[in-house]
Amino acid sequence: MTDPNTNADHRETLDRDLHRFSHLETATQYVGRPMVGIGISLLFIVIAGVGAGLLFGQTPINMVVVAAAVFGAYMALNIGANDVANNMGPAVGANALTMGGAIAIAAIFESAGALIAGGDVVSTISKGIIAPETMENAQIFIWAMMAALISAALWVNLATWVGAPVSTTHSVVGGVMGAGIAAAGFAAVNWPTMGKIAASWVISPVLGGAIAAFFLAIIKWRVIYREDKIAAAKRWVPILVGIMAGAFAAYLALKGLKRIMKIDIQTALTIGLVLGIAAWLVTIPLIAKQAKGLENRNKSLKVLFGMPLVLSAALLSFAHGANDVANAVGPLAAIVHATEFGSFSAKVAIPVWVMVIGAFGISFGLFLFGPKLIRMVGSQITKLNPMRAYCVALSAAITVIVASWLGLPVSSTHIAVGGVFGVGFFREWDTSRRMKKNNHARPPELRVAPEERRRRKLVRRSHFMTIIAAWVITVPAAALLSGVIFLILNAIVG
Template sequence: MPDRDFDPKHFDTLDRDLGRITTLEQAAGFVGRPVVGKGIAFLFVVAVALFAVLAFGDQNNTLLIVLAAAFGAYMALNIGANDVANNMGPAVGANALTMGGAIAIAAVCETAGALLAGGDVVSTIAKGIIDPNSLGSARVFIWAMMAALLSSALWVNLATWVGAPVSTTHSVVGGVMGAGIAAAGFASVDWAQMGLIAASWVISPLLGGVIAALFLWFIKDRIIFQDDKIAAARRWVPVLVGIMAGAFAAYLAMKGLKNVLKISTAATLGLGLAVGMACWLIMIPVIRRQSQGLENRNKSLKTLFAIPLIVSAAMLSFAHGANDVANAVGPLAAIVDASRSGQFVDSFNIPVWVMMIGAFGISIGLFLFGPRLIRVVGNQITKLNPMRAYCVALSAAVTVIFASWLGLPVSSTHIAVGGIFGVGFFREWYTERRMKALKQAVPETGHLAREERRRRKLVRRSHFMTIVAAWIITVPAAALLSALIFGAIAVLTA
């Protein structure tokens, strides 16, 4: 016998209420996600500050060391959120790695690079930007380093929020320069060194872009547009992998492992050549076996480039951790050393605990805030596939080696993003060239309207202009922030 109290409409009302609750939970989760990330980052900074209190609570200038440790942790978080995207963005954009896989590989390799091969000796004045003797006293030096550390962290944070990958090295340089000018005037700055750094704004992206475009041209000419793509890939992919392996071996020996393995430039190039030849020979049967049964089309070629691209991204992350962790902890180590000794010197050893702050801070910042910049670098500048992304990664290693050989100060950020721009602009030029050739061969194909040609641009001009503008103003913006912070500190401590 049916229940007279039963009414199907009651279930409709219940469904609507449950739907509202689900929507509310989803909205709360969406809103809370960034809050949770910021909360975890804040807890990391607090934990580092508490560690500094426990480790140095019985020494003079404890408050200075605690503040410097907190600022160093904040800077490390921002490096992880911004700079690491340049290494993993191309692999993610090419769908060779998932976002989770990229973050996991980058976190492990960045930490390993920082702890195993990180710089144990670093210049306290950011590669000779200012004369330490012009600062007069250890107290002024400490406040200058504090202002430089905080200003560079704030600038990188702002750039990440805007969605622009910037050079953290240039941010630190700008911070040191601004604090030095505020403390001792314009005469304290080594303007010749600053001129070289300014030149690198142009040299780094141009070198990266041209080399990436040349590799892409080679792949298109020798593999993609061949009648038998698979046979061409069997011949040339091992060669390209050998070039990559040799370049990274030299790159790591020259940059990432320079504090562990001391070898000359000639020995570095010899090591790179030997590793490249060995990998070329090893990859010949590997590529032959991997290419069996593949169809003669471009999609099959992506499979052959996927694993080399992942390995190159991991190597770039290792080298980045070995080199750029000093951007986060160099000023912190300088402050700690000057606070404990009452003196300041041009170079000194970085304590292990300071390196760990940089290493773990970069990994946490990457995990919490890195995906946004990874998407910008990987997807929103130009469309990447494994071949194009491979050209970007290979360009980064080759360009750093070439620039180091010429003695040019370059930015890994500018090189990687410049490589992406180079690949995108080369594709635009190549497509336009093919369209003109087709029109000459078949005149009835017609002419595209200007609006349609603009719509078919392969590089997003809005991202291009935003990133270039951020590059140009990084040093002056960080310098201005640092000068203002140093001025505020001087007033408060007067």
């Protein structure tokens, strides 16, 4: 007869073993996830290189294009991992989108923006920063672009690894500038163009923050602080959706339809106005239906702002794809052109396969490595809800659209993170103002001291200083790295 105590011991041992296996399985999944991401990334990079090889054959000069395609794919992956997080972070931080939903929306709209409207800014990256006539020959120009591509990709990869939302635009522009200086001296750099680009780096976060604060002020004073919040939201949410739809329509008319017909700015604005009004009218009954039965409190407003936030996040992804794909494929397009024609003075035509590498690379990078920085931007700088996140996304979208239309390679990182800071600092100011106002109505013993009001910060100053420091160091670091890489490449090949 079997001893019951022995069976109990066996069961206890089995439970312990199963528990160990459970821990082992969890640990294996944890270790396996990044390995799977790296494996898929390497496969994408190899496919990009093989595709370029099939297109250009196996001659030595065309192997340069293969190498450039490999590094262009690597750079696109890093843009997806770092830059796109700034677009989707607010929506995820406000719990309006799940991580999976945000990644799916971003992947679709980033790719659409890159493929439909991503051509204009590429020429600014590849040709506007350094003067081609200062280069001795096409080979020197090719190595300069290659060095810029490699240095920018390495720097963004490092920043993503340490969790810093740096600007990929800064990285590429710094890389192009550093390689140009190493190749032909300081005279190679188009300093007036660099001055405009540098000015846009300062303007873009300030403008993004100001627009985000402006929209938040409208929402607070026209909706949140009203006695009947739901009625105010039913009136203002459709207006905000109309503004967003109008901006998107005008942008698409300018950028997306240019391959079919030429549309001037006046016509585009007219299209935007008409479709914006149409969106406003269509949204009125939808919001009214959604508002039925909601309680008159701030928590109910989050429901009404959910749809506008998702739409604005999609708009921002499209604009980002159109604007920042240049960071991945600009130097690659310049290399392809110089290799094919032996010239780097004519206008660069962007091959479709180059744009495809940029678009798909950004999507893969976001899917595989983006969640880390999405969480950082969405929840660790300041607390976001759907209203605040909508203001950030809409301000960033409008700023990026204007910049892309003007052909300026502004940093979407600066714009989006600037919008988060703008919302946070506005909340600090507004909270302090309201607290000070309420103090006058309270007995002296219940008033909040001025020191305590100043101590209550709604933006993490440590993150603010860290991000500003990362922004400052990116251009010189990428330029120095690019210069060194150029000298190494030139020495090896030359």
